[in-house]
Amino acid sequence: MKYRTLGNTGIQVSEIAMGSEGLEGQSYEVCRALIETCLEQGINFFDLYNPNPETRRNFGKAMAGRRQAYVLQGHLCTVWQNGQYLRTRDIDSVRQSFESLLNDLGTDYIDVGMIHYADKKEDFETILSGPVLAYAKDLKARGVIKSIGLSTHSAEVAFMAVESGAIEVIMFSLNPAYDMRPGADIIEDLYELKNYEDNALSGMDEQRERLYQTCAAKGIAITVMKPYGGGMLLDAKKSPFEVALTPLQCLHYALTRPAVSAVMAGCFTPEQIREAARYETCSDEEKDFSVTLSSAPRHSYSGRCMYCGHCAPCTVGIDIALVNKYLDLAHSGSKDFIPETVREHYALLEHPASECISCGVCETNCPFGVAIIEKMAEAADVFGC
Ligand code: SF4
Numbered sequence: 001m002k003y004r005t006l007g008n009t010g011i012q013v014s015e016i017a018m019g020s021e022g023l024e025g026q027s028y029e030v031c032r033a034l035i036e037t038c039l040e041q042g043i044n045f046f047d048l049y050n051p052n053p054e055t056r057r058n059f060g061k062a063m064a065g066r067r068q069a070y071v072l073q074g075h076l077c078t079v080w081q082n083g084q085y086l087r088t089r090d091i092d093s094v095r096q097s098f099e100s101l102l103n104d105l106g107t108d109y110i111d112v113g114m115i116h117y118a119d120k121k122e123d124f125e126t127i128l129s130g131p132v133l134a135y136a137k138d139l140k141a142r143g144v145i146k147s148i149g150l151s152t153h154s155a156e157v158a159f160m161a162v163e164s165g166a167i168e169v170i171m172f173s174l175n176p177a178y179d180m181r182p183g184a185d186i187i188e189d190l191y192e193l194k195n196y197e198d199n200a201l202s203g204m205d206e207q208r209e210r211l212y213q214t215c216a217a218k219g220i221a222i223t224v225m226k227p228y229g230g231g232m233l234l235d236a237k238k239s240p241f242e243v244a245l246t247p248l249q250c251l252h253y254a255l256t257r258p259a260v261s262a263v264m265a266g267c268f269t270p271e272q273i274r275e276a277a278r279y280e281t282c283s284d285e286e287k288d289f290s291v292t293l294s295s296a297p298r299h300s301y302s303g304r305c306m307y308c309g310h311c312a313p314c315t316v317g318i319d320i321a322l323v324n325k326y327l328d329l330a331h332s333g334s335k336d337f338i339p340e341t342v343r344e345h346y347a348l349l350e351h352p353a354s355e356c357i358s359c360g361v362c363e364t365n366c367p368f369g370v371a372i373i374e375k376m377a378e379a380a381d382v383f384g385c
């Protein structure tokens, strides 16, 4: 396993890291088996966003007596209420949940105090000027957290975090689909293998490109979430590229972006952990994503939402690209399971898909021929509004 420095914090983390999805709702025995497999493979970096006390206790019990063996991203602003995960900025709840985290884990410090996701500018401004950041700074001053992080899916908010000077680690959703510059020019770029040589970023969304470069320049670490697009990129039928990438190719893509320190692989079985860790020993051919992406047929984009936003503005204000993205994420899990984070993101939309009046204006504007009216009806059905 290779280890990278987490930006300016100096903390050493395994470049392949583990997210906590696989621990959720599992017995202690299953959690322990997953954690032991990680440690065997040299994985020392874990993200634990879930405030479920049982998940936290399972993790703490499995790691008992081995605090030096792992580096943890523990989240601030997630709470467990009525058997459900919730995000909050209520400082009393934030404090209580964080103190429980330490208690449940049986530790007196967390390596990265990750302020749980802010995707809206206003939300991040509230964090910056309010008690949440003050609390995080106080924890850091007392050595209870070693660094301050922020998780976000928005490049704009990530930039604000960079500029704030207060955030040392950004947990960011990053993969070839999310990174791709929208529009026909990008499709052409994807056919050019040179765009993927030497970590060149041409073909990417400009704002994302700038974000990665700025983080690298300032020593702000990026830890990656959703490297497989929630599974979407591993399935030719679901991928916007209409070809399946392998987990190794997705990991390589993320790990070759500037500023990235580690990728949180979503693993549910010991075999999946071993396959992710095989990144360290696989051949260059196995992890070469450029061949797969560049050989995707151009027509494969037809009918698939590329999240480009060309369909805007919607007559009634629906953010069509976001609805489509959440719908794709909902479909990326098992048939009857929609990740809670996806549900929560959808619930935050100002205008749900059910408000669609089938006027069809968006379909005229979509360069990829997406059946948007059908998609809105499907999203309204899947999310219940
Ligand atoms: S529906 Fe079409 S225009 Fe709208 S975001 Fe998706 S691909 Fe772009």
Ligand code: SF4
Binding pocket: 313, 314, 315, 316, 317, 318, 320, 355, 356, 357, 358, 359, 360, 361, 362, 363, 372, 373, 376
């Ligand atoms: S039909 Fe399409 S364009 Fe019209 S409101 Fe609904 S999503 Fe928007």
